[in-house]
Amino acid sequence: MSGQLKNLTLAVRDPAASRAFYRSVFGLLDAERASPEFVMLDAGGLTLILQPLDASGAQERPGGVELGFAVPDVAAARDALLAAGAPVGELQRMGWGEAVDARDLDGHALTVYRQRE
Secondary structure, three states, X not given: OOOOOOEEEEEEOOHHHHHHHHHHHHOOEEOOOOOOOOEEEEOOOXXXXXXXXXXXXXXXXXXXXXXXXXXXXXXXXXHHHHHOOOXXXXXXXXXXXXXXXXXXXXXXXXXXXXXXX
């Protein structure tokens, strides 16, 4: 049997605020399938689900996952993260490319990166 990861659910305090964050920083769009209980965003082959902390089955505490976003311009993504109020680290340049570490509004770890061609 083989499987494909198609959904990633994050427990968040305010799904609407988290929706605005991921839409403004990473340009994610609302997924075609929707739910009245939580936000669903299209993350390019994976649906990012933003579920309220008090929803059934949600983790009590956000965290434990790092989301990696490949972007064409890490510096511009860093600026967008800062504008959205995210805690953001310094730009790191390494042999394989460049990256920046950040946190979303609920403290989920984010890495934004661009690999060298």
